[in-house]
Amino acid sequence: xxxxxxxxxxxxxxxxxxxxxxxxxxxxxxxxxxxxxxxxxxxxxxxxxxxxxxxxxxxxxxxxxxxxxxxxxxxxxxxxxxxxxxxxxxxxxxxxxxxxxxxxxxxxxxxxxxxxxxxxxxxxxxxxxxxxxxxxxxxxxxxxxxxxxxxxxxxxxxxxxxxxxxxxxxxxxxxxxxxxxxxxxxxxxxxxxxxxxx
Numbered sequence: 001x002x003x004x005x006x007x008x009x010x011x012x013x014x015x016x017x018x019x020x021x022x023x024x025x026x027x028x029x030x031x032x033x034x035x036x037x038x039x040x041x042x043x044x045x046x047x048x049x050x051x052x053x054x055x056x057x058x059x060x061x062x063x064x065x066x067x068x069x070x071x072x073x074x075x076x077x078x079x080x081x082x083x084x085x086x087x088x089x090x091x092x093x094x095x096x097x098x099x100x101x102x103x104x105x106x107x108x109x110x111x112x113x114x115x116x117x118x119x120x121x122x123x124x125x126x127x128x129x130x131x132x133x134x135x136x137x138x139x140x141x142x143x144x145x146x147x148x149x150x151x152x153x154x155x156x157x158x159x160x161x162x163x164x165x166x167x168x169x170x171x172x173x174x175x176x177x178x179x180x181x182x183x184x185x186x187x188x189x190x191x192x193x194x195x196x197x198x
Contacts, residue, residue, distance in 0.1 A: 003151065006179060007176070024116060030111075033111060040058040056079075083100070122137065132150075134152075135152045152170050154176060156172045159172035
């Protein structure tokens, strides 16, 4: 798979990329708040199209299995859809455990942030999300310039010609110009250094 690098100083494109990262910061803050409610760090997860809340890293052992799935290899547990009741419990104990579980499920539903769609922002940029699923893409903003690393090529002229012909297009980001990988990497390193500052 080839790699293609672009940048854009177009205010609208830069604003879309900035907006995504503002929303991502807000999402991460909500994950932290969710963790406070459950007494452990919540795993930030992502798939091909979005960011979402994963399991919770809880202190404890098998006693947690009533309400939580077994911990994964990183120590995070997912809340069960229903309590796991041991055999031989009294009717009262079973009712108490179910009530506690309903409370946990309600607390999760109240405080868990909704998924943050990455594809929504790519669509706003004009990029074909089908191409993203097959080939991937990364975006970030640094000092008023948006940078893009795509696994497919975009071209304004090709995009306009295909639109005019009614054919599928990879899309085109306003103001995008192709750049060398070295320029992209320098910007990425500068961005990483900027975000690493306390």
